[in-house]
Amino acid sequence: MDDGIRIGLEGASPELLDAYQDFGLERARQGAAGLAWTFGMPAAPCPPFCVARSGGRIIGLSANIAARVKLGAQEGTAFQAVDSFVSEEARGKRLFSRLAHGFAEAAGEAGVDVTWGFPNANAAPAWFGGLGWHNFGQVPFLFRPLNASYLLRKAGLPGGLRLARGTKVASVSPREFGRETDQIWADFSSNIGCAVMRDAEALNRRIFGAPHAGEYRVSIYGEGRDRALVVTRMLEKHGTRIAYVVEAMGGKGLKPLLQSEMNHLARQGAQIALAWCFPWSPNFRDFRGAGFYPMPERLRPVEINFGARALSARGVAAEVRENWYLSYMDSDGV
Known part of the structure; x- marks a missing residue:
């Protein structure tokens, strides 16, 4: 049944910043310049935000940071999932999963190799369950x-x-x-x-x-x-x-x-x-x-967990924990 919710990829905009503020997300403190720095990688293969709208109004989002990534001897593109939110009125409609799946599908079609990130204790079951991420445990x-x-x-x-x-x-x-x-x-x-x-x-x-x-x-x-x-x-x-x-x-x-x-x-x-x-x-x-x-x-x-999911044949290297190199440079909070 069509519930009237429309999901699609979008770029940064004043309306999206307003949604960050309305949702009470920490990143709203960075303002427009902070959003541009975090999500505005030049020549990213697709927009970084998967947005859910009802009646044209934003009711949920999944935000992802684009980066160039080393995959063996090759270079590819990855998106790090960082911010997710669903408004109270839209809860109970599996919108969190629909947003994450929607972004992964669109990113894969755009040629992105990997989605990855650091789910907290509350989000980990969803990312490592129905969303197909490989669970690498807590960060080192x-x-x-x-x-x-x-x-x-x-x-x-x-x-x-x-x-x-x-x-x-x-x-x-x-x-x-x-x-x-x-x-x-x-x-x-x-x-x-x-x-x-x-x-x-x-x-x-x-x-x-x-x-x-x-x-x-x-x-x-x-x-x-x-x-x-x-x-x-x-x-x-x-x-x-x-x-x-x-x-x-x-x-x-x-x-x-x-x-x-x-x-x-x-x-x-x-x-x-x-x-x-x-x-x-x-x-x-x-x-x-x-x-x-x-x-x-x-x-x-x-508690910071770590995991990844390949979206391409080249990205399969990211599904082996021992292939990864991490530092706080990968943390969007430091």
Whole structure:
């Protein structure tokens, strides 16, 4: 039976921003510029929003971030599912699933290779059930205490002492990623089977093109094939000052650069550093050598699951967890 709901793909618009605000979605705080930065990848193969309308009025949406993605030796396109909402009047009509299926079908027809994302505990059953995503479990949190106050507070005790100390390296802070970044990524990713691209074009858009670009700290250290790159951002979250390692990649210079950056962030008042990194990732040993440890699930601030679904033959590489490389660069909240 026709319930009068029309579902289709749309681009960003003032009406869509109004819907974000009406639905009370966190991303509405970014405004029009934030929506354009998040969803406006040049030459995306299809619009990023799957929108449900009734009588012309928006009653539901599924929003997706487009990105270039490495799939083995090839480059493809992926969409990361980030925002979903159904108005109260439209609930009970399977609209969440209809929106997700509608986007996946249209994206596949447009040549998109992969849909993927990080469902929270409430959304995970839908994405990993009827929507056909492969469930890779929770994201691979690493942590490093930078001040003893973080651990003491967890134990209900007062006090504090800076824990991160080490030699400062002579890093540089560029205002733009250039050809050296392309070389760092090419060398670093040579054995990575699946990842969002982290070349100069992608990093310039993600980091320096962000509305909050001034909150990122970018450091590059080393020469030639030893050169390394670290991007961090410090935020007040979960009741403490957290240093997020947004990206960390490179050659032999990566471990000393990470150590130096953690020392700097501790001096700036960060109490703990967080990163995402799988044990098979090429930078895992560098993180461990810089004092990071896998975070037990009981200590994690939130539950963030990870999964993907291939939409093309080329995208099948994304359905194997061990092919993936992740970092906080893949998080739309950092």
